[in-house]
Amino acid sequence: MSEPMISLKEITRVYDVGAEKVYALAGVDVDIHNNEYLSIMGPSGSGKSTLMNIIGCLDSPSGGLYNFEGESVHTMDDNQLASIRNQKIGFVFQTFNLLPKLTALRNVELPLIYANIPKDERMVQANLALEKVGLGDRVKHKPNELSGGQRQRVAIARALVTNPAIILADEPTGNLDSKSGEEIMKLFDELHAQGNTIILVTHEAYIAEHADRTITILDGKINTDITKHIKRDVS
Amino acid sequence: MSKTKRSHLKNTLKESLRMALQAIRDNKLRSILTLLGITIGVFSVIGVMTAIQTLESSINSGLNVFGSNTFNVQKYPAIQMGGHTRNKYRNRKNITYRQFEELSRRAKLPLLVSVSDGRGGRSIKYKDKTGKSNLYVVGGDAWTLRLYNTFLGDGRNLTEQDVDFSRRVAVLGMDVVDQLFPFEDPMGKKFTIDGIGYTIVGVSERKGEMFGESQDNYLLIPITTFLNRYASHRTSLDISVEAPSAELYDKTREEVIGLLRVIRKVPPGEENDFEITSNDELIATFGTFTNGVKLFAIAISTIALLVAGIGIMNIMLVSVTERIKEIGIRKAIGAKRRDILFQFLAEAVFLSEIGGIAGVILGILGGNLVSLAFNIPAVIPIDWAIIALVVCSLIGIGFGSYPAWRASKLDPIESLRFE
Structure with missing residues (x-):
């Protein structure tokens, strides 16, 4: 097997609660390869959110080694982490986290601004990303003029627009009705089929079902790590 | 500075300005009330300086009542x-x-x-x-x-x-x-x-x-x-x-x-x-009088601008608190501390600059009422206008720094959770 894209070794995350030390993560080892479709499951308080934050470079581990495409993330400062988040990771949140005052296009354009892409190119890429998620005709709409499913599509377009190495989705269907949820999951399936690496964080088993590999977390450690041996048709 | 770095700076500034304008537009009343303080401060100093300059320019010729020597x-x-x-x-x-x-x-x-x-x-x-x-x-x-x-x-x-x-x-x-x-x-x-x-x-x-x-x-x-x-x-x-x-x-x-x-x-x-x-003594006597008025105007506007600056800091702190979630989102998708710092600094500077420009315009108009009343040529005190606008920028930077710094230091995870 090729070098893993993401490699976590002995990752710990410790919070000081008064005099006590609380281990949100107590030694996690995971390798994630290119074009994997992975879901992370676990009850609340299990540490799955902490794991997601660390994979997403929003948080730094207290101990352990984190390599992202060969670069050691655990030694990076805030600015370098921001760059990784900007270039390599596309976030999709449960509550969409769109800026309410900006149009869909402006929202999708945002990561490109921080990537220092010239304006003309930003517009082209943002429009492309919106078309990709089926919102080519809604670019001028603000979030409150869109349905929940559409908002999440905008958020996915925003995650896709920088062509990130992974898409990190935290309960992406949690705030959607089941029909919109299914549509969003179909979109993730398509994105995976197009070669994207996707990590889903969820506590719903039927959502995790979409992934090829499911990791369950319990008490800050990996409980199970199961890969389905179904060959998908990637053509 | 390399070309890409310069273009990056230009991009950052341009985006900061756009975001600042957007933020001001979103909170029109609040922004206007805040920049009113700046406007009044700048108005008082520009108004007095314009009035005195019109008087002075005509007095330096007009007070030559007597012949030379x-x-x-x-x-x-x-x-x-x-x-x-x-x-x-x-x-x-x-x-x-x-x-x-x-x-x-x-x-x-x-x-x-x-x-x-x-x-x-x-x-x-x-x-x-x-x-x-x-x-x-x-x-x-x-x-x-x-x-x-x-x-x-x-x-x-x-x-x-x-x-x-x-x-x-x-x-x-x-x-x-x-x-x-x-x-x-x-x-x-x-x-x-x-x-x-x-x-x-x-x-x-x-x-x-x-x-x-x-x-x-x-x-x-x-x-x-x-x-x-x-x-x-x-x-x-x-x-x-x-x-x-x-x-x-x-x-x-x-x-x-x-x-x-x-x-x-x-x-x-x-x-x-x-x-x-x-003639010299007349001009000198008038000079001591106008210097007194100038100092008074500067004192008044210093106080007004100080108060306005505190107002700006206050409003920027409110603005940061209101937008914690936004800051979290921006950070999550790749905004660096510097980007957030620039955004809020630009907003503060922009706010005080708008107030300053309004004050300069009103001040020049108001000050020239004197020239209208005395039928002497109008004057635009460019030096004072520039000083006023520079001071406004400094106020924006000075009083906007702390809120902007606070915004830039926010933790992305906690900001994202903030409702």
Whole structure:
């Protein structure tokens, strides 16, 4: 097997609660390869959110080694982490986290601004990303003029627009009705089929079902790590 | 700096500005209230500076009432500050025609020594016509016109003989000509003022207005004739002295002061019982007055801008708190600390700059009301406008730094969770 894209070794995350030390993560080892479709499951308080934050470079581990495409993330400062988040990771949140005052296009354009892409190119890429998620005709709409499913599509377009190495989705269907949820999951399936690496964080088993590999977390450690041996048709 | 770095900076600034504009647009009322403080502060200083500059520019030419190398001797100072000192001057001896004659005879250095007095509110009668009752009658001599930088337009000036023989002759200002002789040649015509008849021998050139007042509304008669009609126990004359050159000005002044002390019997060691006034002194006196006003305006606007700055800091802190979620989102998708810092700094600077520009415009308009009132040319104090805008930027940066720094330091995870 090729070098893993993401490699976590002995990752710990410790919070000081008064005099006590609380281990949100107590030694996690995971390798994630290119074009994997992975879901992370676990009850609340299990540490799955902490794991997601660390994979997403929003948080730094207290101990352990984190390599992202060969670069050691655990030694990076805030600015370098921001760059990784900007270039390599596309976030999709449960509550969409769109800026309410900006149009869909402006929202999708945002990561490109921080990537220092010239304006003309930003517009082209943002429009492309919106078309990709089926919102080519809604670019001028603000979030409150869109349905929940559409908002999440905008958020996915925003995650896709920088062509990130992974898409990190935290309960992406949690705030959607089941029909919109299914549509969003179909979109993730398509994105995976197009070669994207996707990590889903969820506590719903039927959502995790979409992934090829499911990791369950319990008490800050990996409980199970199961890969389905179904060959998908990637053509 | 490399090209990409520069373009990055340009991009960042442009985006920061756009976001700042957006934020201000989103909170119109709040933004306007905040920048009102800046506007008032800038308005007060720009308004006063504009007003003073209009005055100064006309005063530097306008206060050149006297010819060059000339000074005046009077009982009272030309500009008096504060009323309580007036008693000091009132108890002084009057300057009399006899004193003038003695000074004139004994002084060796002056090019010329002249004497004058005036009486306002007179009205002139010619045939069945009566002029306005605000005429200023000047008693003077052959030098009076020259000393007040006035030129003869027609006819002749007053002569020494006119003064020696107290002739009833007059040189008219153009306002009198306009009123009484619009269609005829005034030369040689006879008129009366306060019951005395005069013959017109000359007309002076038009001088125009200063501070909205006509400089031509006068007529000049011999000082002796003037004293015969108007002298009273309060009559104190103005003596004007012209030095032969700028080099001899100080010496001439010394000589005149020394002689006058002798003539007026001022004991040694006591201060002069008369006032010396020159263009320079008039401008200097005016300068101390305007400097006081300027300092006051600067003090007021400093306080106003300080208060406005605190207002900006307050509103920026509120803005940061309101937008914690937004900051979290921006950070999650790749905004660096610097990007967030710039965004909020730009907003603060932009806010105070808008207020500053409004203040500059209002201040220049308000200050130029003075020029309108006094009918003098309008002025745009570019230097003060630039200073004001620079100060506004500094206020924006100074008071916006802390909120912006706080925003940039926010933890992305906690910010994202914030509802």
